[in-house]
Amino acid sequence: PGDPPQKTGFASRIQLNRQIVADNTLLVTYETDTPLGDAARPLDLLARLTSTTRSYAPESGIGGASSPFSGSVDAFARRLVSFQSSQAANATRDAEAQQIVSSSLQDRFDGETGVSIDDEMSNLLLLQNAYSANARVISTISELFDVLMSIGR
Numbered sequence: 001p002g003d004p005p006q007k008t009g010f011a012s013r014i015q016l017n018r019q020i021v022a023d024n025t026l027l028v029t030y031e032t033d034t035p036l037g038d039a040a041r042p043l044d045l046l047a048r049l050t051s052t053t054r055s056y057a058p059e060s061g062i063g064g065a066s067s068p069f070s071g072s073v074d075a076f077a078r079r080l081v082s083f084q085s086s087q088a089a090n091a092t093r094d095a096e097a098q099q100i101v102s103s104s105l106q107d108r109f110d111g112e113t114g115v116s117i118d119d120e121m122s123n124l125l126l127l128q129n130a131y132s133a134n135a136r137v138i139s140t141i142s143e144l145f146d147v148l149m150s151i152g153r
Contacts, residue, residue, distance in 0.1 A: 050074045061087075 020026050034041065055070045056062060062079045063069030069076060 048073075 050072050052072060053070055054073070054076070055068050056076055058065045058068045060069070060076075060080065061083050062076065069079065071079075
C-alpha cells in the first residue's frame with residue numbers, strides 16, 4: 001500500500017477487495033436463468049469499467065498529490081499506457097544523448113592521446129632525410145681523409 005505500481009514486488013501484494021471476500025454475492029449480478037448469449041452481464045461489466053469514476057493514487061504517476069487522477073478504469077489504463085510510453089521515449093532519448101556525449105568524448109580523448117599516423121610518417125621522413133644527409137657528410141669526410149692520406153704517402 002502506498003507504493004507505486006511500477007515497483008518490484010507489487011504483483012505479489014494484489015489481493016481481493018475485502019467487501020467481496022466478506023460477501024461474494026457481490027460478484028453475481030444476474031440469476032442463473034439468464035438466457036444463453038445474453039449480453040447484459042458483459043455490457044454491465046463494460047459499463048462499470050468505462051463509466052464508474054474512481055480516484056487513483058498519485059504514486060501511479062498519473063495525477064499529482066494535490067490533484068489525483070479521477071476517472072474510469074478505461075481512462076486510467078489509457079493514461080497509464082500513455083504515461084509509460086512517454087517515460088520509455090524519454091529514457092530512449094536520454095540514452096541516445098548519453099551515447100552521443102560518450103562518443104564525442106571518446107573521439108576527443110583519442111584525438112589527444114592517440115597516435116596520428118600522418119604525423120608519425122612525416123616525422124619518420126624527416127629523420128630518414130636527416131640520416132641520409134648525415135651519411136653523405138660522413139661519406140664525404142671519409143673520402144677527404146682517404147685523399148689526404150694518399151697525399152702523405
